[in-house]
Amino acid sequence: MKDYKRTLITAALPYANGPIHIGHLAGCYIPADIYARYLRAQKKDVKFVGGSDEHGVPITIRALKEGVSPQDIVNKYHAQIKESMQQMGISFDIYSRTSDKVHHETAAAFFKALYDKGLFEERETEQFYDEKTNTFLADRYITGTCPVCGxxxxxxxxxxxxxxxxxxxxxxxxxSTLSDAVPVKKKTKHWYFPLQDYEAWLKQWILEDHKEWKANVYGQCKSWLDNGLQPRAMTRDSNWGIKVPLPDAEGKVLYVWFDAPIGYISATKELTENWADYWCREDTRLIHFIGKDNIVFHCIIFPSMLKAHGGFVLPDNVPANEFLNIEGQKVSTSRNWAVWVHEYVKDFPGCEDTLRYVLCSNAPETKDNDFTWKDFQDRNNNELVSVFGNFVNRTFVLMHKLCGGKVPPLHGEVLDDADKAFISDIQQAPARVQAALDNFRFRDALFEVIDLSRKGNKYMQEKEPWILAKQLTADNPDREASQQKIDNCLHLCLQLTANLAILINPFLPATARKLLHMMKVVERMLDWENAGKLNLLSVGYSLRAPELLFRKIEDAEIEAQLEKLRAGSGQQPVVSDQSSVISDQQAVVSGQPSQVSDLKPQISFDDFSKIDLRTGTILTAEKVQKADKLLKLEIDLGFEKRTIVSGIAAHFSPETLPGKKVVVVANLAPRKMRGIESNGMILMAEDREGRLVFVAADNEAPDGAAIR
Known part of the structure; x- marks a missing residue:
């Protein structure tokens, strides 16, 4: 990797039209914060910027619903979002907002620079219009009956x-949502950015120069580029937003996805007068943390804008996460199917690190993952409390009981093989954690930290210093040897505790500071260069009494959260362990060991017998236009040919599929997807890396054979 002098980290700007939920945290804010804290611990020059996106249709819709002005809405939710970020320890160097004057000036100047270069194309098009309110309607201002589900x-x-x-x-x-009138078409003028002119450059820059990007990011970009880019309007008809800086643009504002990413630039301007160092110098590394729904904007549109303007660095990486579902269902703010951060911190005071832990250990890094309250409880009680917290607590209790509350000496001459292996574990762990963090594999990095504490528990259990303490009688000739073994065990366990504080700090910052307090050491001990050292706590140094790092989460608390989720959405009682979701006409069998226990409720044989599974052969496969994930498959079932639309485009190229034997759910009700009627479902499985593979069908079985 290129040796960069500084790093600029951005996290997607949340819409200030409502509070943030845990999906936002898991998608980009916790990963971005972990990475920023990690680089700071390495004493790197790093800036972490974010802010609220305060323009666009969602803002005006919320204002309309609440009967207030858009400015009232953004003022309310910007403050709430900012507070939630702070409560969850998201350590922005600045959390700005796009309604600030400096942002309006920066975004308008950016647009004008492209306009002055003659890059925009003026087009007159027809757009839906509300004649009662004399308003052009964005798509979200129009409602009606869904042609797919009714x-x-x-x-x-x-x-x-x-x-x-x-x-x-x-x-x-x-x-129209404004007046309930039937919208009509009316001509309007807008300015289009010629994305197609940057297609060749994007193919080289992404597909050739950035093959190291995450598969989900690279695959989605490739899909967009393979389908061809089209001009995109960069203005909208509205009175809320940044006014288009042209004399003939009355009633026009900048498209929110033109102005929002420029918010990263304006926030950096607010943060430091040296902002250009982080945006205009080639020795700066720019990293965007986002969710998968923002990939096209951060990997294709915004880089093309920066390229067109000139003088700006381009993103070196865009480690986007997939979506986090809740209790087996997609998050829906309109249905209130969400876990809101501001409510969580009230319901679980002092447990912010628990949520950070769960959302990181279950992060949707390679595929959509599911948050369940039962899993939240299990990870807290069985991992944080019983493994990490238990090790630290036992170490401190025994140190006070057997060593007078002071760090005992290490007797090198009597170290045995178990001691030496434990020392090696402590010394080698930081490199494994660092390798994972450097490659944005935050789940793997966190696992290494927890696994190290697990090794600490195992080591202490094998050494049994409490048993050795019974041998410390005056008449025991082995008294000194027993004391040395106790000293060595607890000395190494205390040094591991200090190392755990360093390694856990990017993930669970409040926990790291609790450990610093107990060890009576200053914050600079958390510098990454200290990880793996065995002299972090001086012999004879007095340490404070232990504090519980985490508390147990009770069943009643989990039931209360499930009831809140159900009541808020008006649904039937939630079954917490039912976490699998079938979507995109594709059934998935998980190969992840951690999900083996997440079984759905039992069904009867009669229920199962209703499913008609048949073997088939893929005859043709082609991409569905304007759908990144979908492939249209023609499948021979022996007795007939079927069209099935399947969400596997990110995992398979169409040309590789003809001739593949598959298993099909043949009696599934038809469903229209992108205007194509899909008649069935392909059974798939996930390997341990989250890649889809076909469920095996015997090549000897004829097409249409029933699977029993």
Whole structure:
């Protein structure tokens, strides 16, 4: 990797139209914070910037619902989001907002610079218009009946009930949300950015120069580029947003996805007068932490804007995460199917690190993952309390009981093989943690830290210093040898405790500071260069009494959260351990060991016998236009040929699929996807890396054979 002098970390700007939920944290804010804290511990020059996105249709819709102005909305939710970030330990160097004057000036100047270069194309197009309110309607201002599932309250861009991507033209009985009038088409003028002119450059920059990017990011970018780029309007008809800085642009504002990423630049301007060092010098590494729904904006649109403007660094990496579902269902703010951060910190005071731990250890790094309250409880009680916290507590209790509350000496001459192996574990762990962090594998890095504490418990259990203490009688000739063994055990366990504070600090900062307090050491001990050292606590140094690092989460607390989730969304009682979701006409069998126990409720044989599983052969495969994940498959079932739309495009190239034997759910009700009727479901499995593989079908079985 290139030797960069400084690093600029950005985290996606949340819309200030409501509070943040745990999906936001898992998607980008906790990973970004872990990485920023890690680089700071390495004494690197790093800036971590973020802020609230305060323009766009979601803001005005919320204002309309609450009967207040858009400015009232952003003021309210910016303050709430900022407080939630602080409570969860997200350590931004600045958390700004796009309604600030410096941002308006920066974004307008950026647009004008591209305009002055003659890069924009002016186009007159027809757009839906509300004649009662004299307002051009963004897609979200139009509702109607979903043509896929019949939901009467689908939006003009998406049905939040079935998840289908829509356009206003597809809605049945469309209505304006402003007046309930039937929208009409009216001509309007906008300025388009020629993305297609940057297609060749993007293919080289991403597909050739950044093959190290995460597979989900690289795959989505490749899909967009393979389908060809089109000009994109960078202005909208609205009175809320950054006014287009042109004389003939009355009633026009900048497209929110043009102005929002420029918010990273304006926030850096607010943070430091040396902002250009972080944006305009080639020895700066720019890293965007985002969720997968923002990949196209941060990997294709914003880099093209920066390239067109000139003089800016481009992102070196965009480690986007997938989505976090809750109790087996997609997060839906409209249905209140979410765990809100501001409510969590009230319900679980002092447990912010527990949530950070769970969201990192279960992070959707390579695929969508599921948060369940039962898993939250299990990870807290069985890992944080019983492993990490237990090791630290036992070490301190025994140190006070057997060593007078002071760090005992290390008797090198009597170290045995178990001691030496334990020392090696302590010394080697930092390199494994660092390798994972350097490659944005935060789950793996956290596992290494917890596993090290697990090794500490095992070492202490094998050494049994409490048994050795019974041999410290005056008439015992082995008294001195027993004391030396006790000293060595507890000395090494205390040195491990100090190392655990360093290694856990990027992940659980409040826990690291509790450990510093107990050890009576200053914060600079957390510098990364100290990881792996065995002299962090001086012999004879007095340490404080132990404090419990984590508390046990009780069953009643979990039941209360499940009831809150159910009541808030108006659903039936939640079954916490039912975490599998079937989507995109594709059934997935998980190969992850951690999910083996997440079984669905038992069914009867009669229920199972209703499923008709058949063997088939893929005849043709092609990409579905404007759908990153979908492939259209023609499958021979022996007795007939079927069209099935399957969400496997990120895992397979169409040309590799013809001739593959597959297992098909043949009696699944048809479902339209992107205007294509899908008649069945392909059974897939996930390997241990999260990649999809076909469920094996015997090549000797004829097409259409029933699977029993």
């Amino acid at each position: 939901n009467p309250n689908a939006y003009g861009d998406q049905c939040e009930k079935c998840g289908s991507t829509l356009s206003p033209e597809q809605l049945i009985n469309p209505r």
